[in-house]
Structures are given as C-alpha cells and as structure tokens.
Amino acid sequence: MSRPLILISNDDSLTAPGIAHLVRLMGELDAEIVVVAPASPQSGMGHAITIGHPLRLDKSAIFGEGVTAYACTGTPADCVKIAKHYVLEGRRPDLVVSGINHGSNSAVNVLYSGTMSAAIEAAIEGLPAIGFSLCDYGHDADFSHVGPWVLEVCRQALAHGIPAGTALNVNIPKNTSPIQGIRLARQARAKWQERFEQRHDPYRRPYYWLLGEFVNQDAGLDTDEAALAEGYVSVVPCQYDLTNYQGLATMAEAWQLALPPAGPAAAPPQPMPSEDYGPAAQ
Amino acid sequence: MSRPLILISNDDSLTAPGIAHLVRLMGELDAEIVVVAPASPQSGMGHAITIGHPLRLDKSAIFGEGVTAYACTGTPADCVKIAKHYVLEGRRPDLVVSGINHGSNSAVNVLYSGTMSAAIEAAIEGLPAIGFSLCDYGHDADFSHVGPWVLEVCRQALAHGIPAGTALNVNIPKNTSPIQGIRLARQARAKWQERFEQRHDPYRRPYYWLLGEFVNQDAGLDTDEAALAEGYVSVVPCQYDLTNYQGLATMAEAWQLALPPAGPAAAPPQPMPSEDYGPAAQ
Numbered sequence: 199m200s201r202p203l204i205l206i207s208n209d210d211s212l213t214a215p216g217i218a219h220l221v222r223l224m225g226e227l228d229a230e231i232v233v234v235a236p237a238s239p240q241s242g243m244g245h246a247i248t249i250g251h252p253l254r255l256d257k258s259a260i261f262g263e264g265v266t267a268y269a270c271t272g273t274p275a276d277c278v279k280i281a282k283h284y285v286l287e288g289r290r291p292d293l294v295v296s297g298i299n300h301g302s303n304s305a306v307n308v309l310y311s312g313t314m315s316a317a318i319e320a321a322i323e324g325l326p327a328i329g330f331s332l333c334d335y336g337h338d339a340d341f342s343h344v345g346p347w348v349l350e351v352c353r354q355a356l357a358h359g360i361p362a363g364t365a366l367n368v369n370i371p372k373n374t375s376p377i378q379g380i381r382l383a384r385q386a387r388a389k390w391q392e393r394f395e396q397r398h399d400p401y402r403r404p405y406y407w408l409l410g411e412f413v414n415q416d417a418g419l420d421t422d423e424a425a426l427a428e429g430y431v432s433v434v435p436c437q438y439d440l441t442n443y444q445g446l447a448t449m450a451e452a453w454q455l456a457l458p459p460a461g462p463a464a465a466p467p468q469p470m471p472s473e474d475y476g477p478a479a480q
Numbered sequence: 481m482s483r484p485l486i487l488i489s490n491d492d493s494l495t496a497p498g499i500a501h502l503v504r505l506m507g508e509l510d511a512e513i514v515v516v517a518p519a520s521p522q523s524g525m526g527h528a529i530t531i532g533h534p535l536r537l538d539k540s541a542i543f544g545e546g547v548t549a550y551a552c553t554g555t556p557a558d559c560v561k562i563a564k565h566y567v568l569e570g571r572r573p574d575l576v577v578s579g580i581n582h583g584s585n586s587a588v589n590v591l592y593s594g595t596m597s598a599a600i601e602a603a604i605e606g607l608p609a610i611g612f613s614l615c616d617y618g619h620d621a622d623f624s625h626v627g628p629w630v631l632e633v634c635r636q637a638l639a640h641g642i643p644a645g646t647a648l649n650v651n652i653p654k655n656t657s658p659i660q661g662i663r664l665a666r667q668a669r670a671k672w673q674e675r676f677e678q679r680h681d682p683y684r685r686p687y688y689w690l691l692g693e694f695v696n697q698d699a700g701l702d703t704d705e706a707a708l709a710e711g712y713v714s715v716v717p718c719q720y721d722l723t724n725y726q727g728l729a730t731m732a733e734a735w736q737l738a739l740p741p742a743g744p745a746a747a748p749p750q751p752m753p754s755e756d757y758g759p760a761a762q
Contacts (some may be wrong), residue, residue, distance in 0.1 A: 213590045213735040239532070240530070240698065241531060242528060242529045242530070242531040242532075243526070243528045244522060244525070244526040244527030244529065244557070244597065245526030245527055245528075245591045245592055246525045246526040246527075246528040246592075247524045247526065247592050247690070248524065248690065249523060249524040249690065250521070250523070250524075252679070252688050252689045252690075253676075253687065253688045253689075253690070254685075254686075254687055254688070255686070255688060256647065275526070275592075276690070279674055279676075279690065280676055280688060280690075283674050283675050283676055284675075284676040284678075284688065306604060306720065308722055309485075309527045309600070309604075309720055309722075310527055310528075310557075312530050315526065318591070322588060322591075322671055323671075358734040361724060361726070361727035361730045361731065363724070364724045364727045367722075369688055380737060381737075381738075382728050382731055382732055382735075382737050382738070382739060383725040383740050384721075384728065384740065384742055385721050385722055385723045387645075387721070389604055389605075392561055392564075392565050393565050393566075394535075394561075394562055394565055394566040396566075397534070403536075404536075404537070405534040405535065406534055406535045406536070406562060406566065407534045407535075407538060408529070408530065408531065408534075408535070408558070408561065408562075411523075419740065419741035420739075420740030420741055421740075424740075424741075425740070428737075429632055433731075433737075434722075434723055435723065435724040435727035435728060436722040436723065436724065437723075437724040437727065437732055438588065438591055438695060438722070439592055439666075439667050439669070439720055440591075440649075440716075440718040440719055440720070440722075441666040441667045441716055441717065441718065441719075442643060442646045442665055442717040442718065442719040443666065444643070444644070445643035445646045445717035446664050446666065446717060447494065448643045449643065449664055449715075449717060450664055451634045452640040452641065453640055453664075455662060455663075455664050455715075456663075456664070457664060457702075458664055458665050458701065458702030458703075458706075458707070459701035459702055459706075460665060462512040473636075473751065
C-alpha cells in the first residue's frame with residue numbers, strides 16, 4: 199500500500215489530549231494526516247449537523263509541520279462533511295478515525311456520542327471509519343496504554359477493511375490492569391437511569407441539571423460492556439440502517455399490514471454499494 | 481382502554497404549526513396530553529443531549545386549557561428525558577409522538593432528525609414512540625390531509641403495540657395527490673450529495689454553507705422512498721441497537737478474531753425486556 203491518507207476528527211475539540219494521541223499514533227502508520235476537528239467541545243452532540251448558519255474553518259499548526267489541521271466551528275458530523283467535500287478537495291481518505299474520546303461510548307452511549315457520529319458520517323460517505331474511546335472521563339485521562347491497541351485496530355482496518363455501511367465503535371478499558379486483547383461485541387442493552395436536579399438561580403427561577411447512572415440491563419457475554427468488564431478492547435460494528443427487520447414482520451402481523459413489495463429478505467443488510475467498500479487501497 | 485396518556489414533542493419548537501396539528505389530532509383520541517417541546521427550533525440536532533449546562537422549563541398555555549405544555553431550552557432528546565423523569569413525575573405515557581416535522585425524515589435523514597431522536601429517546605425509555613414527518617419543508621406546509629393517517633397509525637400503536645426497542649419513523653407525502661395507504665418499509669440506502677459554498681464576510685473572512693442534493697441510491701421497492709414516491713405513508717420500525725450482526729461474522733473471518741463468547745444468535749434483537757413492550761394499556 200502506498201502512504202495512506204487518514205482523516206482525523208473527534209468531539210472533544212482540536213485541543214483535547216485524546217486527539218493529540220491519535221495524531222501521534224497515526225504518524226506511526228506512516229500516513230498522510232489531515233485533521234478537521236471541532237473548535238469547541240461537542241460531547242453529547244449525537245449526530246447533529248449545522249443547517250441554520252454557516253461554518254468557519256481555521257487552519258491550525260497545533261500538531262506541527264506535516265499535519266494539516268483545521269478547527270471547524272461545527273459539530274463532529276459537520277467536520278467530516280467539510281473535510282470530505284471541501285478540505286480534501288475530492289481525495290478519498292483510506293481511513294477516518296475519530297477520538298480518542300475522553301470517556302466511554304459503549305452500549306447506548308453510541309447514540310449520544312459525537313465521536314461516533316463523526317465515524318458514522320464517514321461511513322455514510324462510504325469511507326472506512328473507526329471511533330475510539332477511552333473509558334476514562336478525566337481531561338487528564340491516562341492514554342499511556344492505548345497505543346498498541348489503536349494501531350492494531352487501524353492496521354487491521356487498512357489491511358482487511360470494514361464491512362460496508364459500518365463504522366467501528368472501539369472502546370478501550372481504563373488503565374488499571376493489563377488489556378486482555380481485542381474482542382468483537384454487540385451493543386449492550388443498557389441505559390441511563392436518569393433524574394433531574396432542580397436548582398434555583400439568584401433570581402429564584404428554577405433550572406434543571408441532568409443526572410444519571412449507567413445501568414447495564416444485559417447479562418450477555420457477547421456485549422461491549424462484558425468485553426470491557428473483562429479487560430478487553432471492545433469492537434462493535436455499527437450500522438446506520440436503523441431498520442428493525444424483524445420488527446417489520448412482527449408489525450405486519452400485529453397491525454394487519456402487507457409486508458413491503460420486496461420483503462426484508464431481499465433487502466441487503468449492507469447499505470452501501472461495493473464501490474464504497476473494502477480494504478482502503480488495493 | 482382508559483384514557484391514554486400521550487406525550488408530545490418535536491424538533492421544530494413549541495410554536496411550530498406541525499406540533500399544533502399533532503396536539504389537535506391526539507385530542508381526537510380522547511387522550512390526556514402532555515407536551516414538552518423545544519423552546520427554539522432544533523432541526524438537524526440528531527440525538528444531541530445537553531450535558532454542559534442546565535435546562536430551563538417554561539409552562540405554556542399555547543394549546544389552551546386541558547393541555548399541559550412546556551417549552552424546554554434543550555434538544556428533542558432532552559425534552560423526552562425531562563418529560564419522563566420530571567414533568568410526568570413517574571407516570572408512564574401510553575404513547576409518545578413527535579412532530580409533525582416540517583420536512584421529510586425518510587432514509588438516512590433519520591440520523592440527523594431531531595423529530596426522530598425524541599421518538600428514539602422514548603424507545604430507549606421503553607415507551608411506544610412514533611415520529612411523524614410531512615414531506616413538505618415550508619413553515620406554511622399544508623397539513624390538511626394528514627389527520628386520518630396520523631390517527632390510524634396512533635390507533636394501531638395503542639391497540640397492537642410497537643416492537644420493543646423500536647420507534648416508528650412515519651413519513652407522509654406532500655399534499656399533491658390522494659394518499660394510497662400505509663406501507664411498512666425499510667430505510668432506503670440514500671444520502672446527501674453535498675458540497676460547501678464559500679462566501680466572505682464584510683471583513684473578508686471566509687465562511688461555509690452546507691448545500692446538498694438528496695440522492696436515492698436504492699432501487700428496492702420495499703424502501704420508505706419507494707413508498708413515498710408511490711403516494712403511501714411510509715412506516716419504518718427503527719431500532720437503536722446499531723450492531724451490524726452480519727458485520728460481526730464478516731469481521732471475525734476477515735480480521736481473524738474470535739466471535740464473542742455468546743454469538744449473535746444468542747443476542748435477542750429486541751433490545752428491551754418484555755416489561756417495556758406492548759400495547760400500552762392492558
């Protein structure tokens with residue numbers, strides 16, 4: 199393979215420690231690196247895009263010579279869009295990586311995650327994409343153990359590809375004990391048990407803080423939560439075709455509706471045509 | 481069934497015409513109605529949540545007596561969270577409806593849609609949920625034909641339930657020719673063909689507007705796009721388990737990784753336990 203082109207984004211902003219680690223690691227792959235990351239933190243932005251106002255793009259020397267970097271005023275999904283359609287001037291990245299997020303994006307957190315929305319946006323564009331998250335929420339999180347695992351996942355992706363229409367959600371355990379390996383997993387059935395705390399401002403008007411505890415409702419051994427609990431790096435292939443195909447059949451019966459003309463069986467679960475798939479360079 | 485409790489939200493804000501239509505229609509179901517909707521338009525917010533600052537909640541008389549309504553300063557997902565965990569004080573809605581969105585949320589638009597994020601957030605909470613969208617982008621969009629179809633979908637949902645872990649993405653054709661009926665569908669493989677237009681502000685600094693054309697890359701007759709093109713209301717059951725189960729097997733082989741301990745076959749595709757499913761009142 200010739201020198202790969204790797205696009206990097208995140209949701210913690212261009213100045214977060216996690217993205218600096220990712221830039222350094224991608225350098226070890228002898229890659230050409232282009233970074234387009236949010237100008238300000240975008241945690242919890244989900245798959246938001248900016249449609250009501252325009253974006254700004256500011257070139258940055260933060261990662262030194264040899265790394266083209268921009269801060270973008272938009273969301274993580276915006277960053278990938280403007281990178282693909284403006285900054286890269288039509289060049290196709292061999293890999294898009296997002297992160298390394300300060301905090302877990304396992305289980306249902308994938309929906310709220312700006313880190314994963316950048317990766318999923320890239321997958322929609324037909325690009326091989328990976329979101330990396332470290333299960334350590336601190337801004338001073340310890341990234342010292344992540345290098346070999348991030349590199350291993352990226353080397354596999356460059357060599358063997360990622361299924362079409364899919365972005366990988368990679369979570370790495372906190373640095374408390376040695377990593378046991380990499381494990382493929384499904385998204386755990388888990389959720390936030392939430393509540394709102396009412397406070398009052400100095401003018402006696404109420405306001406509400408969202409608080410919550412993460413609850414794993416899933417006893418499966420094949421989940422990302424289980425993998426992380428056992429000290430493995432979890433890798434969940436995430437698709438953006440949200441159709442519940444089994445639900446179609448259930449509903450057809452319960453609601454007494456006809457199934458669609460070409461049934462679910464005829465619907466390819468791989469959302470993108472083959473031109474958009476595959477080992478990045480062949 | 482006793483008088484159902486219906487929670488209503490949207491992404492176009494509490495003052496949008498679409499939500500007024502939805503409130504009026506739910507009244508025809510003899511439902512108790514609680515509305516918690518964004519204080520300002522939230523189109524394109526995807527599944528964003530507010531974590532960096534608190535929320536405000538302002539009671540509103542916009543829908544007259546008998547309809548409890550609040551404007552919330554957060555995103556659509558925030559609105560559902562604060563409704564469930566604060567406004568409703570532990571009461572469980574029999575149905576959550578979101579919309580009616582001014583504009584299509586078919587195909588991949590479901591990912592960017594604030595309307596659907598409210599519905600999906602409700603599904604995560606184990607509530608039967610439906611997002612309604614009208615394929616007419618105008619703020620003065622013609623909603624005069626939607627009533628019977630919205631009511632039919634809601635009556636079906638109240639009577640026969642919605643598969644667990646699933647929110648329905650309902651799109652209604654623009655009022656140009658008679659609606660042909662309701663059709664179950666899968667999410668079409670389609671995307672925005674995008675570009676950015678560079679402009680310069682009066683200080684000669686560049687800024688960028690996102691522009692795009694929607695392109696349906698899917699010839700299937702069983703898609704939401706196909707249903708809408710033929711004049712049907714499309715109903716796509718959307719799940720928030722993003723796992724690409726087929727992708728797990730593909731990757732295990734291509735990457736030479738072991739499949740997770742309990743394989744995908746053991747993973748129930750219905751993400752929530754049975755207590756969270758079913759006809760709302762039994």
